Amino acid sequence: MACHHFEGLKKVPGAAASYAKGCEECVKIGGTWVHLRECLNCGHVGCCDSSPHRHATAHFHETKHPVMRSVEPGESWGYCYVDNVMVDLE
Numbered sequence: 001m002a003c004h005h006f007e008g009l010k011k012v013p014g015a016a017a018s019y020a021k022g023c024e025e026c027v028k029i030g031g032t033w034v035h036l037r038e039c040l041n042c043g044h045v046g047c048c049d050s051s052p053h054r055h056a057t058a059h060f061h062e063t064k065h066p067v068m069r070s071v072e073p074g075e076s077w078g079y080c081y082v083d084n085v086m087v088d089l090e
């Protein structure tokens with residue numbers, strides 16, 4: 001395992017605040033989502049791959065920001081798109 005994309009990231013606070021924001025793009029278009037993911041590089045909140053629009057993955061393809069985390073209550077994992085690895089952020 002050779003993912004270094006989590007190194008040097010600031011500890012991102014406030015999962016609850018990000019969760020409350022909802023998926024930015026879905027809110028704009030009146031869409032719905034299943035789970036929320038937050039980009040650890042810029043703080044963008046998007047919806048997961050189980051959601052109809054998959055905005056978190058779309059954000060990665062647009063920006064090449066490689067790492068995100070779950071902001072679901074009680075979840076503390078992160079994921080790197082480039083290396084396809086999940087990490088525990090606790």
Ligand SMILES: [Zn+2]
Pocket residue numbers: 002003004005006066080081082083084
């Ligand atoms: Zn990585």
Ligand SMILES: [Zn+2]
Pocket residue numbers: 023024025026031032033046047051053054055056
């Ligand atoms: Zn969305």
Ligand SMILES: [Zn+2]
Pocket residue numbers: 039040041042043044059063065
């Ligand atoms: Zn981003």
